Amino acid sequence: MNNLTVIRIQHELDIVEARQKGREISKKMAFGSVDQVRITTAISELARNIYLYAGSGEITLEELADGHKAGIKVAAVDKGPGIADIKKVLEDGYSTSGGLGAGIPGVKRLMDEFTIDSVFGEGTTITAIKWLRKR
Template sequence: MEFQSCVKIINEWDIVAARQLGRNVAKELGFGTVDQARITTAISELARNIYLYAGQGNVYIDKVYDAGKSGLKIVATDEGPGIQDIRKVMEDGYTTSGGLGAGLPGVKRLMDDFDIDSTPGKGTEILATKWIR
């Protein structure tokens, strides 16, 4: 996969950098302010999860074009402990950090396409795409 932009997530400032990059790319693509906010919230949640649970990883952000549609694709990857029970983490209200974040169900609701692949002991990859309406 060839990506336009990548933010390595190592500390909390990297979460802010990933959000800012996402907002800039969304603005360039012509997303409205509401969708820009949705995208930055999703990026924030994904980057925060990498920081909290895997220690480090990457957030890739790219423009995508498909069948005349334009959108923004986010891929969040890490080589952390992985997710033991994907069904459980996709339940609303489930938290292991005690936080009030949107969590992965929130990311799924904020974006149009969402896919998660995780192998315990190997890491997690999450793909999320938002299309311009």
């Protein structure tokens, strides 16, 4: 399967496009409505962070299938300033923009797998996977 969709994030409306693509793909893959909301919320948070902190970047959505299980992989990639303290960013309530500080910790909770790789001054890649539950 491994279909790949790439959405450039440069404008606020790109966040909406990324959400819509995520909803379309998760619906097509037969995720339940609750998981569709989890996936689109995670995509929205990641895209918003790119827009707010890096200025531009991209969201990639990849359909995963290995015969035994299927899922969607969401990657947020930017060449922004990077994250100085990843541990701090993963704390609930921490925010550098005056927001609620629920973004990245929320994405981690909403998805099944989560990795963050950031080099200060070079950029950030956050990858999150949601696996399709057997019904």
